[in-house]
Amino acid sequence: CAQFHSYIDWILTVPLMCVEFYLILRAVGAKQILLWKMIGYSLIMLIFGYLGETVFRSQSVLFGVLSTVGYVGIVYEAWFGSAKKLAVNSNDPKLLGAIKALGWFVLAEWAIYPSLRA
Numbered sequence: 001c002a003q004f005h006s007y008i009d010w011i012l013t014v015p016l017m018c019v020e021f022y023l024i025l026r027a028v029g030a031k032q033i034l035l036w037k038m039i040g041y042s043l044i045m046l047i048f049g050y051l052g053e054t055v056f057r058s059q060s061v062l063f064g065v066l067s068t069v070g071y072v073g074i075v076y077e078a079w080f081g082s083a084k085k086l087a088v089n090s091n092d093p094k095l096l097g098a099i100k101a102l103g104w105f106v107l108a109e110w111a112i113y114p115s116l117r118a
Helices: 002-026 032-054 057-079 082-089 093-117
Strands: none
Touching (some): 002 032, 002 082
């Protein structure tokens, strides 16, 4: 039951965090494709994680790997992908700092994720 409550929270907060990436970058030319890509990554992460922990427990490693694909997509966009490129091209150190901070937040969130499930 605690897993279900965690995922209810995450299904709201993780996509909202991805929307935040888009909103911050919209002023410097971010396209809606970035928004949908980030939301897609977050849904991959959450749906496969939930299924691996609840429905397909005997295949939890496979579902954990699939969930991690979504997570890596978000981190990639923040640190190397289009989100990073838009921030760098803006020549705005505050914007670049905000995107870096969000990237670190995503990384830290995943680092403590297992302890949140316990």
